[in-house]
Structure formats: C-alpha cells, structure tokens
Amino acid sequence: MQTSVAIKDLAIEFGAVKVIEKLDLDVGRGEFVVLLGPSGCGKSTLLNAIAGLIDIVDGEVWISDKNVTWSEPKDRGIGMVFQSYALYPQMSVRQNLSFGLKVAGLPRDETEKRVGKAAAMLQLEALLDRKPSELSGGQRQRVAIGRALVRNVDVFLFDEPLSNLDAKLRNELRVEIKRLHQELGNTMIYVTHDQIEALTLADRIAVMRKGIIEQFSTPHEIYHRPANTFIAGFIGSPTMNFIDGKLTEAGSSMTFSGTEGVSFDVSRHPELAGSGGRDVILGIRPEHMVLGESTDPEAYKAKGKVSVVEPMGADTVIWVDFAGGMRAIRMSGDPTVSAGDSVDFHFPPERVGFFDQQSGVRIRITAYLRHLY
Amino acid sequence: MKRKFWQNIMATLSLLPAWAVLLVAYTGSMIWSIQISFTSSRALPSNNFVGFDQYRRLFSTSRWLVSLENLVIFGVLFVVICLVLGFLLAVALDQRIRFENGFRTIFLYPHAMSFIVTGLIWQWMMNPTLGIQKSVRDLGWESFAFDWIGSRDLAIYALVVAGVWQAAGLVMVLMLAGLRGVDAELWKATRVDGIPAWRVYISIVLPLIKPMIVTSVVLLGIGVVKSYDLVVALTGGGPGMASELPGKFVMDYLFERQNIALAQAASTVMLITVLAVLVPWLYMQYFRKSGRSPT
Amino acid sequence: MNVSVSAPNSATIAASAVQLARGRKPHRLTAGRIGLYAFLITAAIFFLLPAYVMLMTSLKPMDEIRDGAIFAFPRTLTFEAWWAAWSSACTGLNCNGISVGFWNSIKILVPSVFFSIAAGALNGYAMSFWRVKGANLLFAALLFGAFIPYQVFMYPLVIMSATLGVYNSIAGIVIVHTIFGMPLMTLLFRNYYAGLPIELFKAARIDGAGFWRIFFWVMLPTSTPIIIVAVILQVTGIWNDFMLGLIFAGRENQPMTVQLNNIVNSVTGERVYNLNMAATILTAAVPLLCYFLSGRWFVRGIAAGAIKG
CATH class of the missing domain: 2.40.50.140 (Nucleic acid-binding proteins)
Structure with a gap:
C-alpha cells in the first residue's frame, strides 16, 4: 500500500506541556483512518498538526510524498471539516464553496464546475443561495464537507464533524461520509471520541491516550483483540x-x-x-x-x-x-x-x-x- | 396562597422607588423641560407660552449654530477615528503579540480618567508657548505648529485629539471582545482555504462584529452629544466661541446666562437627536431578541 | 564552502531544504510583523506621552518649565508642587489645596456608590425573578433614560432638589448620582440574574423563603462578581463626574474634578503648571488606581456597561 500521509517523530508542546512526544503514523493512500480516544488524548492536536494549523516542535509531516512540515495549510493538499462547521456566516452556500477558489485565483468556469459537482454529490443544489443561518445542522455540515470537496485534494481531515448533531442526524451523515469515501477513494483522517463512528467508518483505527497511539489496527482487531485494558474498556458498551x-x-x-x-x-x-x-x-x-x-x-x-x-x-x-x-x-x-x-x-x-x-x-x-x- | 400573594406585593413595592425615579426624575423632568422651552422664561420659569419662539430664536443664535456645526465636525471625526483606531488596535492585539496585556493596559488607561483631567493634560501639551510646539521647534523644526487650542479654525480638532485619546481604548476593548468571540475553527477554515488574513478581517470578521461596531457608535455618539466637561477643561469653548458644543450651550444658558427657556429649547433639540440614534438601536438590541421574561 | 547564489541554484537549494524540513518552522521576522510592532509602539507612545509629560512637569520647578522642554527629565527633582497642590492650591480666595476636593469627593463617592448599587441590585432581582406587572416596561424606560443627556433633566432636577431642601448639599448630589446610576446598575444586575439558573430561585421558594430572604441569603451571596464590576463602574464614573457635582453639590462640597478645573482654569496671574499637573495627577489617581488594581475586571465592567444584552 502506498503511503498518503506519514508522520515521523512528531512532538508538540503547548507551553511547557508536552502534548505529543514522539509519534509515528503511516496512513495508506485511499485509507480511512480514525483517530479515537477520550478528550484530551491529543487526537485533535495530531490532526491540526497534519493540517499545519498548529506549530510542531519536532518531527516531519509528509503528505502525498511531499515534505509539508513547514508548508502553509493551503499548500498541503488537504481539505478540512470542523466540528462547529466553521462556515463563513454572511456568505451563501455557493459563496462558501467558492470563496477559497476565488481567492486562489481559479478561473470562474472551473470554480463553477467544481461547486456544481460538489453540490450534486452532497445534494446541496437546492440550498446554494441560502445563508448558513437558514440551514439545519446536518445541511451545514454537508456544506462544510463540500468546501473541502471543491479543493480537489488527496486528503480529507475531519475534526469531530458529527459531534454537534443530534443522534439521528449523526447516523445519517455517518453513512453519507462512508458513501463519499467509497465514491471518491480519497485518504480520510477522522477524529472522534465516538466508538460507533470509529468502528463503522474506519479501515483502521488509531486509539490514542495521553498523546500516544496505543493501538493502530482494523476495527475488528481493536474490538476483538484490544492491546490493553484501556482499549478494551474504552470500546464496547457495556x-x-x-x-x-x-x-x-x-x-x-x-x-x-x-x-x-x-x-x-x-x-x-x-x-x-x-x-x-x-x-x-x-x-x-x-x-x-x-x-x-x-x-x-x-x-x-x-x-x-x-x-x-x-x-x-x-x-x-x-x-x-x-x-x-x-x-x-x-x-x-x-x-x-x-x-x-x-x-x-x-x-x-x-x-x-x-x-x-x-x-x-x-x-x-x-x-x-x-x-x- | 395568602403568603405567596404577600410576597408578590413585596416585589411590587420594592420597585416603587424605581418607578418614582422613572416618573418624576426622568419623565417628569423631561416633560417639564420641554414645557419650559415653549415659554418665555428667563431666570425663573414662567407660564407665559410663546409657541416655537424660543426655537426660532435658538436657530438664529450664531453661538448655537456654531455649536451645531462643531457637533457635526467633532462628532463625525471623533466617532470615525475612534472606530478606526480602536479596530486597528484590537486587530493588532489579536495577532498573538508579546506583551499583549501591557499594550492593552496602555491603550485603555486614559479611559479611566475624567474628561476634565483629559482636557487639562492636553491643554498643557498643546500650550503654544511651552508645550509640544516649543519642544519641536527647539529641535530645529522652526515652522512646526501645534497651537490648535488657540486657533479659531483648529480648536475643534484639538477636542477631537483629546477625545480620541480618552475613548479609543474603549472601542478597542469592545472590538477585541468581538474578535475573541470569533470561532477559532472559522480561522482555521480560512487558513486551509488559503484566504489572507487581511481579507478574512474585511470579508468575514468585520460583518461578524457588526453588533460591537454599532454599540460603539451609539456609545460614542451619545458621548458626543452630551459632551461638556472636555470643552470646559480644554478650550472653555474658545477662542471666542470656536469650539462651543450644544452640551455646553445648554449649561451656559441655564446657569450663567439665565435664559432657561432658550436653554431648554436647545436641550430638547439634543434630546431629539439622541432619540433618533437611540430608538432604532434599543429596538435592535432588546425587543427583537428579548431575554428571559420575568415569569 | 563555496555556494554560488545564481537563481536556479538557490531555488534547488530551497527545494531540497523543504524536503528536509523537520521540526519547528523557522521563525522569520517578516515585514508585516515589524510593521505590526511599529504600529503598536507608536500607538503606545501616543497614549503614554501625555501621562509622561504630566508627571515630568509636576516634578519640575517653575524655572525649568519656563525653558519649555516639556519632554525633558527634571534637572532638579522637586515634590514641592505636589505638596502645594495638595495643601495650598487656591480656588478663588480659598487656599487649602485640592485635598478639600478630595475629601468632598470621598464623601460623595461612598454613599453614592452604595445606594446606586443597592438600588440596582434590588431592581434587577425583583425584575428577574418576580412576577411584577410592568417590570419590562419599567426596565425599558429606565434604559432609555440612561442614554439621554443630563442637560435635559438638569434644570427641573435643580428646582426639585431646591424644593426638597437638598440643593447644594452632599445629600443632594448623592441622590442625583443614585438616580442617574440606577439604570446602568439595574441593567447590570438584571442581566446577571437572568444568567443564573431559575432553579436556584425555585428551590429557595420551595424551601419557604420569601422576597427579602431570597434576596439577602441566596442572590446577594452569589452576586460577588457583578458587585465588583458595579463598584468599579460606579467608583470611576462618580469620581470622574464633573457636571452633576458642579451643579448639585454646592460651593462647600465641590468634588475634586470641579475644584481641579477651578484651580487650573480660573486663575489670575501666572499659571503654576507644575502645581496644575500635580493636582491633575492627584485627581486622576483614584480611578487610575482602581483601573490598575482591578485589571480584567475593569474590562468586564466596560463590556457589561456597553450592554452586551
């Protein structure tokens, strides 16, 4: 399997607190990897480091065979979806999808083509002229996914994208994300604290605790052969x-x-x-x-x-x-x-x-x- | 049941002083004040009604007209400069800079001081014979002039400088609170999208902190309309009447020139000006998204 | 090492450097960053300069001030002006210093702060938790009042206070401060209480507590943060007041701001700038102390005063 995202010797500190000390992670091309763990385990920090949104202290980040350790987020070939949707509040759905492309100087017809394609894929066509405030939580998150989609990138990063939704919508959108992954075949790295999301979505799950990946394996392996009592206790209910x-x-x-x-x-x-x-x-x-x-x-x-x-x-x-x-x-x-x-x-x-x-x-x-x- | 009734009576009674203040001190005074403006009162109130005579006289009083003109110049410059400077300072402080607390403390401390103190400090700074002007000239820049308080044309701008010095920190604090309220993930999204920071501030953040901007405008605007202390301390309205403002006009005609009807006509005009700003804003703030009603 | 700096070569070096990137991103001081600090420092100078000049002037003898170098350090450091300002500065014919105004201000400040906050807390409590008819109307109208220039109410209030016999007295000015402080204080406490869980009130009701008992035993003890904010707002606001003090306090009870203005602006003969500046600093000292000691609370007060609704 080709490597799509590779983390080597990663170290991250917030002030004097060492959040991640020495972490390695290899994600294969087209793979769906879930970073799972309790809050404060460093999973979001790791994802933000991959995106280039926080400063690292040591180590390297490679995306699509390029060393992006010092690259700006926009140059890393990633799209990202956030928990709070992070839509541009006073722009319509269409503007939300196209704003980044416009700023990047993409030709208008190419922008429109990409927006159209993403909108079709996420069933957003009817909503294109609405403002985020006029959308439901589920629709907002679709727009956020669409904004990542139009960037035509290899790697999608999801930071707890479903945590702000109610249970029913969460299930619906989970299926949607899985379908999207099957259709697009992109690499996806997905942070969650919800074990059901992890088990249903992932090709492989990296279970994290205190900045360390405790086990990185298939959902089946993690569930049936947990590496330690922490993982065994964290996954499964009761x-x-x-x-x-x-x-x-x-x-x-x-x-x-x-x-x-x-x-x-x-x-x-x-x-x-x-x-x-x-x-x-x-x-x-x-x-x-x-x-x-x-x-x-x-x-x-x-x-x-x-x-x-x-x-x-x-x-x-x-x-x-x-x-x-x-x-x-x-x-x-x-x-x-x-x-x-x-x-x-x-x-x-x-x-x-x-x-x-x-x-x-x-x-x-x-x-x-x-x-x- | 009886007890509960008694408790509610108690609650009602506890608000009686507030009602009294509202009805007597605010509403009563306001109506009385407006009423006087329609009489021919001079040193003492009289009941000789003269219709709009006082208003006619007011708008043919050159001192009042100068005051109004100054109000517009001072108001627009003061509000706009405070907003721009306050916003820029807030944005600068929001850039993860060193000594953020130190800078914020420095920008805000003038706001803790009274307009009297502000006026007196700047009066000394702008002193034509011994102030900044002299120091700069002594450095070799012979033609440098900063004698605004002594100049008929520039005195009003001296008020603007002192006012901005005192109030820009307030705007900065309000704007900074607005900036800090912007979702951190929104910033992350713009970085992933590759949108330059200046563009984010203009296209995304500025519309988001509109409520803060409106609040600042209202607070500063009302401050402008009632300004009195600053003029008294800095220029005394002079030279001549070059830096008179309506707030001072009213006070002078009430307590020095003993022409209360004219003063009340002027204060009524002030009242109308304030209401024109206030009503739409209060409507926006409160009655559209009302908080918990007391049930 | 001999590295030529021709364009293609340096580009290759840069490219391979990127492939070798590791660890912390090298921190480069960009032009934007320099500009940012330049702006901040310029602004800081603009805000600090008046205070600096004021302080320096107050420490110089008059001879030095007449030389006109307002930015210079004092050649001979003297606290005489401070002492004179405090104890022998003249307002008209009275030469007892600004200490008179200081004590007047204290006498006005303490009861005014107490009564305005007490009134605001009680109003806010009654409006937030009790079913009182017309409370919303009362609140809205009071708020309105808070924004109307004092000039509009001034003359009728003078007549009223004269009729009540409190014109030109400490009692008069305290009443006026309480009246004009009431809207903002009510707003502050009402918003604060609206943020408290209503269950707190309901539980107290079920325990059989009545109007006053809930106020004194449940609500006031949980109100410390907002009381601090209120005290800061009122102390600075009332201390800095000029207009109300000028009109209502009377000659004998002039607050410090009024006396300061008289000392500086209504003198005959040569102006004593060092004394003036010392008196100005003394007048600004109380709110400044309040500002520097309260730190973030002052900022909270501004935010609350700006009605974040």
Missing part, C-alpha cells in the same frame, strides 16, 4: 468484564483463580504458558457471556446472582454479581430472568483475553516466545 485473578501452574495445567473461589482451568490458552504465579485480568465481552447451563466441556461455567436487569429493546443487559463485582451479560431479546434470581452462565475460551494486572497489557503468544528464546 464495557468488557474484567475479572482479577492469579495464575497457578501445576505440571502442564494452568489454573486461573479469582475471588470468591472462582476457578477456571485455562490450560488451553497457549499465550499463558510459563506465566504461572502471575497476577492477571481475565477479559470477556458481555455479548460473549451466555445465560444457562452449557454442555460444552471446554466452556468456562459460572454461577451468580442477578442484581439488575436492563431491557434495551433489541437486547437485554443482565448484571450479575460474580467474582467480586458486577458483570454484564448481553442477551438478545427480552429478559428471561429477573433481579434476585440465581443464574448459571458460561463463556467460550476463545473469546477470553488475558491482560497483565500491573501493566494492563494483553498477554500474547509472541511475548512468551520472546521470553523463551
């Missing part, structure tokens, strides 16, 4: 169940024992080999927990008391008191149990992940192999 415990090794068998006498035979997890005596966290997502008894001899079986039942329409979340905490079980359809019931539940070994209790890092086979040799 959040992944974490059960603290200790591993004990006896011959070829490995046992996970938690509080309240909870004990599982975890010998079939190759990544745990050699970890006897280690304090670990067992992670299992609510939807992978199943109510009822299991006939599968390999499944981890458990019992607990239901404390709260939350029906959510399409599915139900059942909170069970188990191994020293409240654990969520997601079942489809209407609830079949009620608060106070004692229930059996189980979960399959292949859905379970183990994390180191101290560092929170996922225990992987590779780590063990590296340890061996």
Whole structure:
C-alpha cells in the first residue's frame, strides 16, 4: 500500500506541556483512518498538526510524498471539516464553496464546475443561495464537507464533524461520509471520541491516550483483540468484564483463580504458558457471556446472582454479581430472568483475553516466545 | 396562597422607588423641560407660552449654530477615528503579540480618567508657548505648529485629539471582545482555504462584529452629544466661541446666562437627536431578541 | 564552502531544504510583523506621552518649565508642587489645596456608590425573578433614560432638589448620582440574574423563603462578581463626574474634578503648571488606581456597561 500521509517523530508542546512526544503514523493512500480516544488524548492536536494549523516542535509531516512540515495549510493538499462547521456566516452556500477558489485565483468556469459537482454529490443544489443561518445542522455540515470537496485534494481531515448533531442526524451523515469515501477513494483522517463512528467508518483505527497511539489496527482487531485494558474498556458498551485473578501452574495445567473461589482451568490458552504465579485480568465481552447451563466441556461455567436487569429493546443487559463485582451479560431479546434470581452462565475460551494486572497489557503468544528464546 | 400573594406585593413595592425615579426624575423632568422651552422664561420659569419662539430664536443664535456645526465636525471625526483606531488596535492585539496585556493596559488607561483631567493634560501639551510646539521647534523644526487650542479654525480638532485619546481604548476593548468571540475553527477554515488574513478581517470578521461596531457608535455618539466637561477643561469653548458644543450651550444658558427657556429649547433639540440614534438601536438590541421574561 | 547564489541554484537549494524540513518552522521576522510592532509602539507612545509629560512637569520647578522642554527629565527633582497642590492650591480666595476636593469627593463617592448599587441590585432581582406587572416596561424606560443627556433633566432636577431642601448639599448630589446610576446598575444586575439558573430561585421558594430572604441569603451571596464590576463602574464614573457635582453639590462640597478645573482654569496671574499637573495627577489617581488594581475586571465592567444584552 502506498503511503498518503506519514508522520515521523512528531512532538508538540503547548507551553511547557508536552502534548505529543514522539509519534509515528503511516496512513495508506485511499485509507480511512480514525483517530479515537477520550478528550484530551491529543487526537485533535495530531490532526491540526497534519493540517499545519498548529506549530510542531519536532518531527516531519509528509503528505502525498511531499515534505509539508513547514508548508502553509493551503499548500498541503488537504481539505478540512470542523466540528462547529466553521462556515463563513454572511456568505451563501455557493459563496462558501467558492470563496477559497476565488481567492486562489481559479478561473470562474472551473470554480463553477467544481461547486456544481460538489453540490450534486452532497445534494446541496437546492440550498446554494441560502445563508448558513437558514440551514439545519446536518445541511451545514454537508456544506462544510463540500468546501473541502471543491479543493480537489488527496486528503480529507475531519475534526469531530458529527459531534454537534443530534443522534439521528449523526447516523445519517455517518453513512453519507462512508458513501463519499467509497465514491471518491480519497485518504480520510477522522477524529472522534465516538466508538460507533470509529468502528463503522474506519479501515483502521488509531486509539490514542495521553498523546500516544496505543493501538493502530482494523476495527475488528481493536474490538476483538484490544492491546490493553484501556482499549478494551474504552470500546464496547457495556464495557468488557474484567475479572482479577492469579495464575497457578501445576505440571502442564494452568489454573486461573479469582475471588470468591472462582476457578477456571485455562490450560488451553497457549499465550499463558510459563506465566504461572502471575497476577492477571481475565477479559470477556458481555455479548460473549451466555445465560444457562452449557454442555460444552471446554466452556468456562459460572454461577451468580442477578442484581439488575436492563431491557434495551433489541437486547437485554443482565448484571450479575460474580467474582467480586458486577458483570454484564448481553442477551438478545427480552429478559428471561429477573433481579434476585440465581443464574448459571458460561463463556467460550476463545473469546477470553488475558491482560497483565500491573501493566494492563494483553498477554500474547509472541511475548512468551520472546521470553523463551 | 395568602403568603405567596404577600410576597408578590413585596416585589411590587420594592420597585416603587424605581418607578418614582422613572416618573418624576426622568419623565417628569423631561416633560417639564420641554414645557419650559415653549415659554418665555428667563431666570425663573414662567407660564407665559410663546409657541416655537424660543426655537426660532435658538436657530438664529450664531453661538448655537456654531455649536451645531462643531457637533457635526467633532462628532463625525471623533466617532470615525475612534472606530478606526480602536479596530486597528484590537486587530493588532489579536495577532498573538508579546506583551499583549501591557499594550492593552496602555491603550485603555486614559479611559479611566475624567474628561476634565483629559482636557487639562492636553491643554498643557498643546500650550503654544511651552508645550509640544516649543519642544519641536527647539529641535530645529522652526515652522512646526501645534497651537490648535488657540486657533479659531483648529480648536475643534484639538477636542477631537483629546477625545480620541480618552475613548479609543474603549472601542478597542469592545472590538477585541468581538474578535475573541470569533470561532477559532472559522480561522482555521480560512487558513486551509488559503484566504489572507487581511481579507478574512474585511470579508468575514468585520460583518461578524457588526453588533460591537454599532454599540460603539451609539456609545460614542451619545458621548458626543452630551459632551461638556472636555470643552470646559480644554478650550472653555474658545477662542471666542470656536469650539462651543450644544452640551455646553445648554449649561451656559441655564446657569450663567439665565435664559432657561432658550436653554431648554436647545436641550430638547439634543434630546431629539439622541432619540433618533437611540430608538432604532434599543429596538435592535432588546425587543427583537428579548431575554428571559420575568415569569 | 563555496555556494554560488545564481537563481536556479538557490531555488534547488530551497527545494531540497523543504524536503528536509523537520521540526519547528523557522521563525522569520517578516515585514508585516515589524510593521505590526511599529504600529503598536507608536500607538503606545501616543497614549503614554501625555501621562509622561504630566508627571515630568509636576516634578519640575517653575524655572525649568519656563525653558519649555516639556519632554525633558527634571534637572532638579522637586515634590514641592505636589505638596502645594495638595495643601495650598487656591480656588478663588480659598487656599487649602485640592485635598478639600478630595475629601468632598470621598464623601460623595461612598454613599453614592452604595445606594446606586443597592438600588440596582434590588431592581434587577425583583425584575428577574418576580412576577411584577410592568417590570419590562419599567426596565425599558429606565434604559432609555440612561442614554439621554443630563442637560435635559438638569434644570427641573435643580428646582426639585431646591424644593426638597437638598440643593447644594452632599445629600443632594448623592441622590442625583443614585438616580442617574440606577439604570446602568439595574441593567447590570438584571442581566446577571437572568444568567443564573431559575432553579436556584425555585428551590429557595420551595424551601419557604420569601422576597427579602431570597434576596439577602441566596442572590446577594452569589452576586460577588457583578458587585465588583458595579463598584468599579460606579467608583470611576462618580469620581470622574464633573457636571452633576458642579451643579448639585454646592460651593462647600465641590468634588475634586470641579475644584481641579477651578484651580487650573480660573486663575489670575501666572499659571503654576507644575502645581496644575500635580493636582491633575492627584485627581486622576483614584480611578487610575482602581483601573490598575482591578485589571480584567475593569474590562468586564466596560463590556457589561456597553450592554452586551
């Protein structure tokens, strides 16, 4: 895959505060990358640095094989969409789309052609002569996207573009952006704190915390094999169940024992080999927990008391008191149990992940192999 | 229920002083003042009504006509220069400069001083024998002249200089608040679009801070109409009556020349001038986008 | 190193430099930036010069002032003019210095600030939270009044205060300041209270608190910021007043601004410029101190006074 945007050794400071210290990121041509993380994690800062809107302290920024580290934003070959839309308030939609091109000295017929094309693509034709104040939030954001579109650039940057919209519009526009990406095939870098947006839109997600990219991977990988407990806990709702415990090794068998006498035979997890005596966290997502008894001899079986039942329409979340905490079980359809019931539940070994209790890092086979040799 | 009623009565009672002030001190005085302007009162109010005689006399009084003419010259120059200088200062302060607080403090401090102080300072600065003029001439520029307060043609411009010095900081503060209120993302969008900063200020920011500009114009304009202290301290209206203003005309005819009917005719003209500016503006500010009504 | 500076060559160098760009963008001092600072410094000189000249003049003996170098430092530094201005400057035949005016101003200032703010806070509170008939009309009309030149009300108010027997007295001028301060103060507090959550009021009502109790125990304690703004506005405004003080305070109670103008502008004989300037500085000192000490609050006051609605 060709690289479209490359960040090398990036460092950013606000006064004495080091926001980003040493960050690398490679985005492939035509790729849709989402920067995801809690507020203050540096994701917007990173995007602004790519756009050239804030000063960096160290490192390089490459866009389309050109070093743009010192270039003005307008010369970087980017278009950008902002959370507050940032439309020019007293200009019509048409003027908003064409103002930058006019200032850049583009011929009038070329400008009109581009505006027409963008308007058609975003269904803005009927709105061209309106002012931003006469548009709905969703329409305003379409205009903002259009303003990026007319620039005919390789890279689109989105800074939380849907955060100011209500839930319904957000879903609509999300689909719109995905469609746009499929049609145009541009590189898109998209900042959000909304995990649903990240999971639905991204080819790859970069999960950030405190100025560091914690994991940069496909949505599937991030969801199913989170690199650490932070990512595991940040993505998914209700959040992944974490059960603290200790591993004990006896011959070829490995046992996970938690509080309240909870004990599982975890010998079939190759990544745990050699970890006897280690304090670990067992992670299992609510939807992978199943109510009822299991006939599968390999499944981890458990019992607990239901404390709260939350029906959510399409599915139900059942909170069970188990191994020293409240654990969520997601079942489809209407609830079949009620608060106070004692229930059996189980979960399959292949859905379970183990994390180191101290560092929170996922225990992987590779780590063990590296340890061996 | 009874208690609630009593509480509302209490609220109504608490506003009685305000009503009294409004009805007696403001409305009552205003009506009385207008009424006097239609009488032949001189040192004391009389009830001898003479119609528009005082207004006719007023507009044939050369001192009043000079005052009006000065009002226009002073008003236009003062307001325009304050606006332009205030806007430029605000824009300059908005460029992420060093010592921003220091500069802002310097530009605004004259506004903390009274017009009397302002007038006296500039009277000394413009002193023809010992002031700036002398210092510059001593440097070798023999023909330099800054004796405006002593000149019939230029005294009114001396008022403008002193007034601008005192009030430009106010405009700067208002404009700066407006500039700082502009969405930071809007600026980012213009940078991505490659629009030069001067163009952003003219095409995008200026229309955005229109409310601040209008507010400044109204505040400065009303200040101009009622100006009295500055003239008294700086030029005393002179030389002759070269720098007389309506605000001073009224005060002089009320308390020195003992011609209250004429003075009240003049003040009524002032009132009408102010209302012409005020009514549309207040309408815009309040009654179109009213705040929370007291329910 | 031998680098020729022919055009194509330097262009290539520039291009490769761009490809090698790394880290912080080199900070170049552009012409625009220099122009910007030149403008700021010129403006700063324009605003500072009068204060500088005023200060220098006040520190010189008259002999030096007669030489005419107003920008020069004093050759002999003397505080005599300050002392004279404070304690022996003459207004007509009275030669007790501007300290008389200073104390008069204080006597006028304290009650005027207190009463105008108290009135504004009470009005703003009653208008914002209580269902009072005609409150909106009252507010709009008061606002109107705030913008009308004092000259329009002046003569009838003189007659009224004379009838009440408070003309030419501290009480008279305090009443007048309270009347003319009321609109702005009401506006300030009304806007402030309109920004408070109405739930604060409702909760107090449910707890059984009445009109005055809510005002004194709930609203006033949350009003500190706006009270500070109000105090700054009123202290500078009333201290700097000239016209009202001139007309209503009477000869015995002339505020400092009026006395200053008399000292400077109605003298016979040679003008004592150093004394004049010292007296001017003394008169400006209170609002200036207020300005420098309050910092951003002063700016907030201006913004609030300019009715940001």
